[in-house]
Amino acid sequence: MTREAWGDTALKEGEEREFQFGSLALTVRREGREFRTRRTLAGEERAVASPSLLRGDDGWKRWVFAKASKTMRLSPRVDARSIVVAPRDQFHLMRGAEATVFVVLPLWVGIEDAASGQTMATLPTRSMGRGWFGSRTMGEVCFWHQSRFFHEPPPRQEGGASVICTIHIANDSKGDLPVEKVCLRMRHFSLFWADGRYWTDEARLRFEGKDEGSEISYTGHPPPEAPLAELVRGPHERPGSVFSAKAFFNLFSIGGDQ
Amino acid sequence: MTLDALAAVVSGFAPQILRSAVIIVLGVVFARGLGRLLGSSISGRLGAHSGSLLERGLIYSAYLLILILVLHQFGFQLGALLGAAGVLGVAIGFASQTSFSNLISGLFLVAEQPFIIGDILEVDGVSGEVTEIGALSVKLRIFDNSVVRIPNEFLLKNRFTNFTHFPLRRVDLQIGVAYKEDLERVRKALEETVREERLCLREPAPLFVHKGFGSSSIDLQISVWTEKENYLTTRNAMYARIKERFDRDGIEIPFPHVSLYAGEATKPFPVKGSPRP
Numbered sequence: 332m333t334r335e336a337w338g339d340t341a342l343k344e345g346e347e348r349e350f351q352f353g354s355l356a357l358t359v360r361r362e363g364r365e366f367r368t369r370r371t372l373a374g375e376e377r378a379v380a381s382p383s384l385l386r387g388d389d390g391w392k393r394w395v396f397a398k399a400s401k402t403m404r405l406s407p408r409v410d411a412r413s414i415v416v417a418p419r420d421q422f423h424l425m426r427g428a429e430a431t432v433f434v435v436l437p438l439w440v441g442i443e444d445a446a447s448g449q450t451m452a453t454l455p456t457r458s459m460g461r462g463w464f465g466s467r468t469m470g471e472v473c474f475w476h477q478s479r480f481f482h483e484p485p486p487r488q489e490g491g492a493s494v495i496c497t498i499h500i501a502n503d504s505k506g507d508l509p510v511e512k513v514c515l516r517m518r519h520f521s522l523f524w525a526d527g528r529y530w531t532d533e534a535r536l537r538f539e540g541k542d543e544g545s546e547i548s549y550t551g552h553p554p555p556e557a558p559l560a561e562l563v564r565g566p567h568e569r570p571g572s573v574f575s576a577k578a579f580f581n582l583f584s585i586g587g588d589q
Numbered sequence: 590m591t592l593d594a595l596a597a598v599v600s601g602f603a604p605q606i607l608r609s610a611v612i613i614v615l616g617v618v619f620a621r622g623l624g625r626l627l628g629s630s631i632s633g634r635l636g637a638h639s640g641s642l643l644e645r646g647l648i649y650s651a652y653l654l655i656l657i658l659v660l661h662q663f664g665f666q667l668g669a670l671l672g673a674a675g676v677l678g679v680a681i682g683f684a685s686q687t688s689f690s691n692l693i694s695g696l697f698l699v700a701e702q703p704f705i706i707g708d709i710l711e712v713d714g715v716s717g718e719v720t721e722i723g724a725l726s727v728k729l730r731i732f733d734n735s736v737v738r739i740p741n742e743f744l745l746k747n748r749f750t751n752f753t754h755f756p757l758r759r760v761d762l763q764i765g766v767a768y769k770e771d772l773e774r775v776r777k778a779l780e781e782t783v784r785e786e787r788l789c790l791r792e793p794a795p796l797f798v799h800k801g802f803g804s805s806s807i808d809l810q811i812s813v814w815t816e817k818e819n820y821l822t823t824r825n826a827m828y829a830r831i832k833e834r835f836d837r838d839g840i841e842i843p844f845p846h847v848s849l850y851a852g853e854a855t856k857p858f859p860v861k862g863s864p865r866p
Contacts, residue, residue: 415792460784462792463814468755472816475791512792 339445341402342366350405352440353456353492359403359442365395366403368442368451372458394444394451402445407529408453409494410439411518411567413473415462417511418480424508424538429501431533432480433556436515438492438529456492464514473514480510484556487528494522494529497554504540518567519549525560602663609659616658620651639699642724687742691725694741698722704751712739712749757793758817760824764831765806767841772799772807775840779811782834788823789813806843 340348342361350357354373359366369390416434424430437457443450455474462475479485484495496515502508513536520531533554537546549570553560599606624644632640661667682689699722704710708719710729715737717729727744729737752758766775776797783795793814800808811831815823835842 458787460791461787461789463757463790464792467757467793470756472790 337405337407339402339404343401350440353437354458355440355454355456355492357405357440357442357454361401361403362393364399365393366400366444366451367391367393370452370454372455392452396444396447396449398446400444400446403451404441404443404445406441406443406564407494407522408439408441408564409436409517409520409522409531410453410455410474413464413471414476414515414517415464415473415512416515417475417477419477420479422480422510424500424502424510426502426505426507429499430482431497431499432482433484434478434480434496434498435485435493436476436478436496436531438494440492464512484528487526494531496520496531497533497556499533499535501535501537504538506540508538516547516570519570521549521551521566522563523553523557523560524563525553525557528557529563530554530557530560605662605664609662612658612662613655616651616655620648620655624648624651639702642695642699642722687740688725691741694745695722695724697745698727698741703749704754708754709752710749711752712744713747716752752820753817756817757790757814758820759796759812759814760820760827761810761812762824762827762831763800764809764811765803765842765844766809766835767843768802768807770807770840774838775809778834778838778840779809779831782827782830783811783813786813786823786826786830788815788819788826790815805845 336350336352340359342348342359344361344363347358347360350359356371356373358369361367369392371390414436416436422432437455437459439453439455441450441453460475462473464470464473498513498515500508500510500513515534520534523530523532530553532552533550535546535548535550539546547570549566551566551569553562624647627647628640628644630640631643657667704719704722706719706722709716710719712729715729715731717731717737719727720730720736721728723741726738726740729739731737764779766772779797780795783789784791789795790813795814796810796812798810798812800810802808811827813823813827832842834840
């Protein structure tokens, strides 16, 4: 996937265009005043009893705008929903230690009507599992993602519709921190472009102990590894400079499955 | 009574009428304003229904106070009136014990808040969505779109289940596989099936339980977590996916067979009597 795949595409009446972003195959068609979109995502099969199949749904969605438009726009995005990232290998941060790790997250594709700027859909470029961050009684639905915790920015992958997220973790608690999962509040991240790759700004997590929670801050500017990166999109929601939240899953893991 | 006589009576009570009018107007405005203010304040904390219930309670109490004050303006002896009201109250109380009990139970339910409008309850074998929490009863819209009215007292005294109190629900799926099947292979197939279904949450992790050796199958339970609003869809989707997957992998789902024979074998058994020794 090159950067040129993004941007505006003018469609003639009845014209259909296909796009491929990672595992996402997207088809867009213009019919009179409306756009129609259809997507397929490798690895995401529908069950025989899914409501859409029972309705006889062929997968097309139709979008009608106040004013007729011929141009649709595709833009790279990160979704507002949080992502729980589980490291491939067990990752322990010993007392007093700090580390910067890089995780590779999937990119999202925003489909807009270029004239009005209204968004039709925001789609992930790979099939995402869903998880829960919190206890059985309260928490939030997140996307579930497994990634290696790289110690330096991973090499660029051709065709990879992904974004590199830099996380700086400091363990200021009196014990060791075995990181099983980290919850990334994606709504606070900005998206940048540099060296042929997408980056988020850096998240800085400071763990001070089970009872104290974690201090989290989002720098809001390009990570040190890509200082000249160009801002592609700001955050969905601008966070305060520092806030306290639960970010590490291991300490709040849910016990008692019965 | 002539019009002149009526006018004389009215003019005789003019100060009282004027004072009563002021009490009524100011009282009603004040009661409604205060009720609305407290109601909206309570709504924010305890929910819209509690707010509206308390607002109504406050307004009706204020109306009663206004009535007493107005009667007092016209010289009614409140002591005697309250005495008579007490006697009447006892009589009415005996007659309306059940209603009163429901009313008090309703207040406890509002304070305890074991459910809110929109929750799915099972009460006394009936399941449905809470559509109204009234002073005397709770109304459930059951799934065939009829309404069941449950007195508050019943809810306070009996056990009921709120299926939607927490944001997550566990879907327990009961499955039987043939004795010849490799359980590790079955487990792997089930794990993959759970991963394929987007409605199943990856965390909390699904649970596999070997329930025992049944009469015709090895009985398993797979429990997956989902958001409460997706409970039924997840259950349907998972059973469909499991059947699809087992068919594809050739994993047998056994079921008891009943054979019915017709013809010679079903002739009546001959019964012969023998003489008593």
